[in-house]
Amino acid sequence: MARIGVFVCWCGSNIAETVEVSKVAEVSKSIPGVVYSVDYKYMCSDPGQELVKNAIKEYKLTGVVVASCSPRMHEKTFRKAALEAGLNPYMLEMANIREQCSWVHNNMDEGTQKSIDLVRMMVEKVKRNKPLDDISIPVTKKAMVIGGGVTGIQAALDIASGGIPVVLVEKESSIGGKMSALDETFPTLDCSQCILTPKMVEVAQHPLVQIISYAEIEKLEGFVGNFKATIRKKARYVDVDACTGCGTCWQKCPVKVDSEFEQGLGKRKAIFIPFPQAIPSRPRIDAENCLKLTKDRCGICEKVCPTKAIHYDDKDEFMEVEVGAIVVATGYKIMPVSAFPEYGGGQYPDVVTSLQFERMVCASGPTLGDLKRPSDGKLPETVVFVKCVGSRDPEHYHSYCSKICCMYVAKQTMLYRHKVHHGNCYVFYIDVRSNGKNYEEFVRRAQEQEGAQYIRGRVSSIYKDGDDMVVEGADTLTNSQIKVKCDLVVLATAMEAPDGIKQLAQKLGIGYDQHGFLTEAHPKLRPVETATAGIFLAGCALSPRDIPDSVSEGSAAAAKVLGLLSKDTLDKEGVVAIVNELTCVGCQNCIRVCPYNAIELKDICNRQGELQRQVAHVNPGLCTGCGTCTPSCPSRSIELQGFRDTELYAEINALAEL
Amino acid sequence: MLIKIGREVNLLAFSKKLEKETGTDVRKCYQCGKCTAGCPMNFEMDVSPSQVIRFCQLGMEEKVLNSRTIWYCIFCDTCSTRCPQGVDIKGVMDGLRRMAVARNIKPKSNVRFLEKAFQSIIYLFGRVYEPGMVGMYNLRSGNFLHDVGYFPLMLRKRKISLKPHFKRTREVRQVMKRAQKMKLRKAKELEEAK
Amino acid sequence: MQELVKKAKELIESKEVDLLIGYQSDGEKGAKPLFVKNTQQAEKLIFNQYCLNNLVTYLKRPDVKALKKVAVVAKGCDIRSFVMLLSENQVSRDAIFIIGMTCDHVVSPDGTGENEKCTTCKVHNPHLADVVLGAPVPEKIAKDKPVHYAQLEKLNAMSQEERWAFWQEELSRCIRCYACRQACPLCYCERCIVDFNTPQWIDTRSNPRGNFAWNIVRALHLAGRCINCGECERVCPANIPLMLLNQSLQEEAQEKFAWEAGYDPESQPPLTTFRKEDDEDFIR
Amino acid sequence: MKYGYYPGCSAKSTAPELDATTLALIDFLHLDIKELKDWVCCGASSMHSVDKVLHTALSVMTLDAANAEERDIMVQCPACLAHVLEAKEVLSKDSELKSDVLEAVGKQVDANMKIRHFSSILHDEYGLDKIREKVTNPLQSLSIASYYGCLIVRPPERMQYDDPENPMVMDQLMSTCGAEIVQWPFKTKCCGAGTAISDTDVSLDLTYEILRMAKNNGAECICVLCPLCQNNLDLRQKKIEQRYGEKLNLPVLYYTQLLGLAFGLDPIMLQLNRLFVDPFPLLKRKGIL
């Protein structure tokens, strides 16, 4: 027999002003099953909680209804109290008579009546509640970081310093990401490679970090604390262990193709490392351009390799790793010039992206830092920078601001003027957004001391007229059109989500927005978490960010991982779905609607091991307790604990008696 | 210039009115100036296209209706096509021009005479008849000899004929009359509503 | 007919199937199911316009399921229900041999004239079968063309009050025999929700409340799944126009989710999936 | 393919060669296209600034004419095309404007027909492959700058013609005919349109820039599809040359004329003599005539 206690809170005058609390307590006594009821001024106070605990013991209560504030406020408090008194916490429910009653109604009679109803509903529910146990999940104390840019490197280093082993998976043949291609960085103008390469070396040498380069995530199974990732190690045609990185192969390779790292401005070989400081400093063969692999000719690299590390029959390999947590730091890509037909659509070599410009001025770039324009190698005497190209243009490209362009354009004007002291540089801008430490000062310096001329207006078109590039823009401050003849145009094109990110997100089961950026669990309070427990985000995978922000987030995600993996087991609420295998017919409805892929088919076999039938089976580790499965089940064979049909129906039924 | 915004001024009222007339919401404009940058007629304008939109945002109806700009827009649509915010600048110009016509504001360009001439020609013939139209335009604009030099040349190349062609003129006239009546009726209703 | 009998004998003789479900004649203008286990029985097999029953329904029976392989004679419309059973993991494709029959039309349940369901048929020629018998029949409706049900129009034209009165009248005759459930090829739960008593969703007595709730839940469970075979209505002893409810939801699935059941075993029934851009005009 | 041809007023007055060559091509390629009997003026570039209802109503009358003949509409003049497409848009969803327009027209008009420009029809319905087969007189070594103007590409969502910044339809037609195509930046730059009559000087600046840019990029002639563009570039070229003191001598031909040449049609039928900038010396030099 149910023995229910009802505890009605005054919440000072918050409830008592509009609800006759004593009457609610009094009437509650008449609800079948209620053996005790009481009202008290502050039920959440220590004496209030004592009242609940004592009553549970004294009256041997099997269920408790606390009529007070929203369960969002104190459900945890009271359930803990119940537990302390020896009652299963899930046998306690709250009737929300403050937020959803006393605070929103004026009339005492109505408030009281409604409170009685709410109590009755909860009494009926709690009578049918079942004790639930929290679920304890073991944890694999290992983490995976996807993306080996500066963000991923930072995350891997921080996790490893906490004593947790890390697998760092990088899509390219070297870690380093976009930052390794930059020249100098704002607002301090320190050399990008000078600050990044030590970090790359550190992560490579860390005993707890395993770098898997030129690899991608093939599949992810499991759930928080217990992921199993399948990693595709793409065919590299070079035995990384045998290779010493001596460089003979790429020196001898006869094939020259455009270098991706040099943004198409320089050349690389068909067997190559993307840049001299690459880590691991092991080459890979580009199968599309290698003569041996495409035409079965040449084979020089194999001949010259002193350690016999070249294998033309190399295949993609798969490896499985078990990890407890994952950091996704997949970064970004920038839009190519060809995306903008009104700016020439890529037909003019002297219209370049800002990343190309970085390579053009970088001392390790294809011209070794001699600034030459791509078409004819001429020193550009006049350069125009155009901001917001593809950003802030919801009609054609992206609605968002790419955030870092304002700063790097200011930096690039300086880099330019440092190379060409007599040169003119113009910046077409709409707004200058320089909110960061020393950022505004940096932009002012570009304009006041370094000779950048800022023009407020967007550019309508860019075309070639004879030898000149012509930029047709506006100066909205003087209300006029401006045509600038120049030698080189640098477009600050938008940062975009990288290719394949949606597929990756789907494999990982995490959300992404309409732009392809990954979605955080809460934009303010859970900025590096995803809605999927155990998977964290950092850096430009979320949206455009600069280096300081990305590095901070790498550390933040690492802290989350360390927190999660500091325990041996994880506890989670017992509110999960359970299948009645006797009545389940295996129609797969629940499997299809489950947002978490937490349900799968299970074979039921007879003693001879012959398959009899198939039923649904819930993995409680993956189930988050949304209950979408329940209404999809025609035979009611899957039920969400804590919100079972009989419990909810009891609430509806409780209202019938009114 | 001083823009006074008193308590009685509702900045949004004009934007809303424009939206009703043209279907475009000028409040979306964030003044990047791309329209101005690409406008082939900007050098003839007293107020640049982006500024027209700005004045509309500020509710300065008189300023825009009395500008040269709205009469010099040639509807090439470069602005609207490139606008990052999807503001139909050309449509706004067109709408402003209709508002100015409705209020009998003196046009700042001869183009209005061309429009009038054109309307009469359609009324008469149902299809365009260039010599008549240019002639009528010249009469209205007071520029009697405009383009007359091209006449013999065009005649020689048989690019214009002296004989107008008529088509469905009765129907066209009926449609025009009905549209005119409708306009008057609506104006009256609006008046009464006030 | 000859080829049907021949094929059946072949299947039975070669022991390829344990059982063949087909039709035999039932009077001059009628047909009834025939269960063939030997070649002799196969002689009785027929197929004509009186072969109304949807024999796929028998595939959900436990005794049939227990057999290794079963052949079933099926029209295109019946095969649509087989496709749904496949998609819902209720049959194994390998365990069933489908003898698809081309079919111009069958008669209406009262035996007079063309069955209404045949006017909206898009599968006069079976779309999924191990063997197809009969001469090809020209399809009258393109696959992508939405189907409208003429009977519904009258109901839709009524006012809400009239519809209420109409159904109260019709459902008052329901005796809760559950023949509709039994005949339906897609009602295969081992425990029906109506037999569920904690909580008892549906009053099991034959009263207005229970009848109303039962028919709601029946239609709802078929939403997006019903393939318009009409068996429920045909077997209803009280002549309740049950198909009106099913067809109404078929139209809704077509209009809102661009879905028609029973054509593609690879696709998911509409209530087990969604599109982010689904219509939601009715939601405030 | 079953189209009613809507030539527009220009084709019947200032651009008779466009009309004539269009009909010649239709005949030569055996297309099921014939002129709509009852088309009326689309309201051209000015009516919409006066009276939106009347402006739309005129185009609706032409839609009605196509309905009467149960034909889709093929248009040659970009302005007419824009306006009938706009009218179709208005009729496609309920609005106050729609009901006003229908009231003015005095009858219900449906707009379910397809509306396309002739060049689009040739380009992707008739098809470049079939065109290539018909070329008997390739426009060898003739460098052609295709000039599209504004209205055919903008607004892109309405016109559905091609990339508004770098359309290729005419370029591909011309290269199919064996011509050298010139990639140049002003394909869709405005020529000044109607200002040619009301503010002639303004339009001269714009047309000069276009002609100069075409010439600098190596064009020997310009290929156009819009009667107004043709007029501004051709009729006024002499005045431009005088004003800017620069010899341009760029014949401005309709794409239909150039196609006709490549198909080996009679030059008289193609009415090349109607052009103000004489194309004959160029065409003879290239061995096309």
Add this chain to the structure above:
Amino acid sequence: MSENWEPKIITFVCNWCTYAGADLAGTSRFKYASNIRIIKTPCSGRIDPMFIVSAFEKGADAVLISGCHPGDCHYNEGNYNARRKFTMMKRLLDTLGVDTRRVVFAWCSASEGIKFSRLVNEVTESIKKLGPYTDYHSLNQEER
């Protein structure tokens, strides 16, 4: 209909958006009619269309169902699944002649306290005009 009849409106909400929105209406003291009784489910995906039938059987004059806006679902996509079920249920009820003005679906986020209070008031007002749902309630009385 008795003089002081008040509509009974049973409301099903999801825990993360609408329940929190209702809480916000409370903390903001947005007043609304006291006719609703809220039943909390974790997600609108848990709301079974049959709840509507049960609610009417138990004497409700209207049913209000609300969850997270599309894209906001705490469980990513529970509300998308719910939306399809509701679409079908609404059509079915309409076909059966149920007064669908009495079945209101809404999206209401955790920040939309004001929307929640307005929604409740609007629904209550409209149901007051419609009167008690005697048609449905009469099903309970007739027994055969």
